[in-house]
Amino acid sequence: MSSELFLRPITELATALDEKKLSSVELTQTVIARTKAVDGRVKAFNSFDESDALTQAAASDARRAAGQARGPLEGIPIGLKDVIAVTGQPLTASSKMLANFVSPYDATVTQKLKHAGAVLWGRLNCDEFAMGSSTENSAFGPTGNPWDTTRVPGGSSGGSAAALAAGEAIATLGSDTGGSIRQPAALCGVVGLKPTYGLVSRYGLIAFASSLDQIGPFARTVEDAAIVLGAIAGHDERDSTSFKTDIPNYRAELATRKGPWKLGIPKEYFGEGLDPEIATAVEQAITFYQKQGCEIKEVSLPHTRYCLDTYYVIATAEASSNLARYDGIRYGHRSKNAADAVDLYSQSRAEGFGPEVKRRIILGTYVLSSGYYDAYYLRAQKVRTLIRQDFLNAFRDVDALLTPTSPMPAFKIGEKADPLALYLCDIYTIGVNLAGLPGISVPCGLTKSGLPIGAQLIGQPFQEANLLALAHAYEQAHEWRNQHPKL
Numbered sequence: 001m002s003s004e005l006f007l008r009p010i011t012e013l014a015t016a017l018d019e020k021k022l023s024s025v026e027l028t029q030t031v032i033a034r035t036k037a038v039d040g041r042v043k044a045f046n047s048f049d050e051s052d053a054l055t056q057a058a059a060s061d062a063r064r065a066a067g068q069a070r071g072p073l074e075g076i077p078i079g080l081k082d083v084i085a086v087t088g089q090p091l092t093a094s095s096k097m098l099a100n101f102v103s104p105y106d107a108t109v110t111q112k113l114k115h116a117g118a119v120l121w122g123r124l125n126c127d128e129f130a131m132g133s134s135t136e137n138s139a140f141g142p143t144g145n146p147w148d149t150t151r152v153p154g155g156s157s158g159g160s161a162a163a164l165a166a167g168e169a170i171a172t173l174g175s176d177t178g179g180s181i182r183q184p185a186a187l188c189g190v191v192g193l194k195p196t197y198g199l200v201s202r203y204g205l206i207a208f209a210s211s212l213d214q215i216g217p218f219a220r221t222v223e224d225a226a227i228v229l230g231a232i233a234g235h236d237e238r239d240s241t242s243f244k245t246d247i248p249n250y251r252a253e254l255a256t257r258k259g260p261w262k263l264g265i266p267k268e269y270f271g272e273g274l275d276p277e278i279a280t281a282v283e284q285a286i287t288f289y290q291k292q293g294c295e296i297k298e299v300s301l302p303h304t305r306y307c308l309d310t311y312y313v314i315a316t317a318e319a320s321s322n323l324a325r326y327d328g329i330r331y332g333h334r335s336k337n338a339a340d341a342v343d344l345y346s347q348s349r350a351e352g353f354g355p356e357v358k359r360r361i362i363l364g365t366y367v368l369s370s371g372y373y374d375a376y377y378l379r380a381q382k383v384r385t386l387i388r389q390d391f392l393n394a395f396r397d398v399d400a401l402l403t404p405t406s407p408m409p410a411f412k413i414g415e416k417a418d419p420l421a422l423y424l425c426d427i428y429t430i431g432v433n434l435a436g437l438p439g440i441s442v443p444c445g446l447t448k449s450g451l452p453i454g455a456q457l458i459g460q461p462f463q464e465a466n467l468l469a470l471a472h473a474y475e476q477a478h479e480w481r482n483q484h485p486k487l
C-alpha cells in the first residue's frame, strides 16, 4: 500500500484494516499529521480534536480485535461540515453567531456514522450558514483550493471538498441546498453526491432552506460515495420530510446495474457562460457513454432560465424564517452593547451575522411580507412546480441527465466581489434542488492550467443506485481519481 495513506479510498483502507496491515489509530495519526502539515495553507478546518479522534480510533481497533467490526467505515476518519451536530463538539455554521456553541446532541447522520464505526474527525469550514459558492463568506476566513491555494474550493461545503482533496480526511459530509456539495466537489476534483430530498435525515443539520437542504457525501471514488450514502440514508421519524423507502446496498448495486442507459443532454445547460474547456470535457464524457452503448438524446428543460430567480426567492424566504431563532436570547451571540430588550435582539443579530446572511434575511423577509407574498413567494412556488415538471417530462424518455457541474473552474479568492456573479456559479446545480432530485458530480478532467473539472449526472427520484452505477462506469474507465493536487 502506498505511503500516502491519506489519499487512498475507503475500500482499500478497509481491506488493509481487515487484514491487520493497518490500525485505525495509525490511519488516524496519518490523517492528523497530514492535516497539521497542510491545513495552514488549505484552511479547511474550523476546529478539530486530535485526542478525541484517537480515542475513537482506539475504540474501533478494539472492536475489530474483538471481531465486532461494523462494516466498511469501521475505523475510517470522516470529516463533517460545520453545520452538522456532533455531541460535545463545536458547531458554528462558520458564523460569529455560533462561535461559542457546543452541540448537546448528535445529528442523525452523525449517529449513523458512529454506528458504522467511523472516526469523526474535525469541523469543516463553509460559507456562513451554508450561504455562498466559494467559502469566502466564512467568519473564519476563506478555505484555499488544494490545487491552487490562491483559488476558492467552491462552496458552500468548500472545507469538506478541500479537506478530502488535500488528504486531511478519507471522506467528508457536506450539505447541498443549491449546489453546495456538487460545485465544490467539481472545483476540488472529488466525487460529491446530493441525494434525493428526503433520503437522508436533516435532523441535526443547521437549517438554511428546509425544503431544499440535503446532507450528502464527498468521496475519492464513486464506490466510496456509495458506501457513505448507504451508511447515512434511511427514514428518520425526527425529520418530518424524511421518506420511507428501502435503502438498497448501493455498493453491491454498482456491479449489477449495467444499463444500457438512455442519457439526456439538456440543451439549456450548454449555452452562454460555459467555460469552453469545461464544455469540451463534458462533451468527451458524452462521447464515452455513447461508445459504451448508451443512447444519447438532446432534451429540453424550458424553465431553466427561471431557476436562479426562483431559488433566490424560496431559499431566502425559508432562511429568513429559519434564522429568526438566532436572537441572542435562545441561541447565539449576545450583544454586550444593548440598551433594552428590543435593542438586544437587533444588536445581537447585527453583530452576529455577516453581510451575505443579512442580505438573504432582508430579501427573504421582504418576499414573505404581507402584500408581497403572492407576488413573490407563492409565484416562486408555482414556478418551482414547472421546473420539477420539466425534469419529470425529460425522465419519460431518459434514465438520467448529463451536464457540466459548474460553468467555471476554481476562481481566485476575492475575484467575484459582486453577489450576483457568485449566484451564477450555481446555474447548473440549483434546478436539481428545486426539483428534489439526486445529483452527483464526478471528476472529468483538468483544465490546461491544471484545475479540476466536474461532470454532473442527474437522476430520477430515489434512483441513487442507477446514478452511482452510471458515474462508476465513467470513473472506472478514466484515471482522474488517481490525480491529486501537489501540496
Ligand code: GLN
Pocket (backbone or CB within 6 Å): 130, 131, 132, 133, 155, 156, 175, 176, 177, 178, 179, 180, 181, 208, 315, 426
Ligand atoms: N450557492 C448557493 C447559495 O448561496 C447554494 C448554497 C448551498 O447549496 N448551501 O445559496
